[in-house]
Amino acid sequence: MNIAIFVSGRGSNLEAILKAKKQGFLDSNFYVISNNQNAKALDIAKHYDTASFYFEPKPKSLFEENALRLLKEKNIDFIVLAGFMAILSKDFIKEYPHKIINIHPSLLPAFKGINVHKRVIESGAKFSGATVHFVTEEIDAGCIIAQAITPIDQEDTETTLEQKVLNLEHKLLPQVIKWIEQGRVFIKDKKAYVKDAKYGSYPFNPELEWVNNP
Template identity: 35%
Template sequence: MTFPIVVLISGSGSNLQALIDQSLQGNLNVEICAVISNKADAFGLQRAQKAGIPTHTLDHKSFDSREAFDEQLKLIIDQYQPRLVVLAGFMRILTETFAQHYEGRMLNIHPSLLPKYKGLNTHQRAIDAGEKEHGVSVHFVSAELDAGAVILQASCPIEKTETADTLASKIHSYEHIIYPLAVKWFSEERLAYKQGTAVLDGKILAESGVMYHPDLI
């Protein structure tokens, strides 16, 4: 029996594609019940349609408030009764009510080694700060921006000649590995959220979660 999830996007949907691919290859036993975007021109919608996945567009500009948008988004999501909501480049700050409704069953991926560099422009900020390494984190979503319990991280060195674009490219390659892995853990009930912490195989994870390496399964 497949594990139902809903994916939220705003852009190209490369992490959505990674989930689709892993599912088709039999590495991920999930059913992507729907893909929802707040932008009608998001390329990820085409990826979903090509894979035969139902899509919805919900333009946030059509709503008078963030709360009204989130309430309508919740209604669309809940009609599919997903066991997990996956934010894959969904560029919206969520209300506390929305975050609480999906507490413990909503994941996000953020391009930094959290808790460092929450928010935007993380690659350039890491370079400007003289960091030796940078990375990406999968975490549970909480009401505070990019502050939920971290599950899994991957890191790479920052070279002397690094630019934000080259660093982003390296980070993307890791995103497409660790996000499906975290979703897999959740779908297999190995991963859980308990009292504000991430728990894997019955063990509470450290603040930085698990660091990815090729042998990790």
């Protein structure tokens, strides 16, 4: 399978994916696309000998045109948004229906959008977490594939909560990609499921199957 990973920033989730590839857990060919030429994620891609590409972010139509051209050239089967700080147009999404996923740092449908950890702390919520979901025209509203949860301590700050959630993301996203590689993720009655996965587990639901997941 050929998978494109869209990135904009530090690339910690990208690194988790490429580590999983190096360790033999993931089998796909990965291509990295960024809308930020200074993204640390591009350095991470280089470190892991992974092809990476930068396209000017503005105008968005030109970025998407260039990205789509590359996706077609590389015969991309699936797209992963891993810290990609831009909203894809509905026309772009229609090119890859149910073939784009995103990881979001909250327990969707709660706390959609940006500045998540700050809003979670201010709300007094007792739990937060991470969600991997399909991308649709509506922001952070696609079918939820998997989630991971962490309790919030009284001493937690925006920074400490962010790190807690990142630790979950780095385990959750490679696992979901593996399920996609295996063809086990499907949508039924507007809900996403993983075939033969173990549901009802904590802190990851469905339960992780990668025993060597760090």
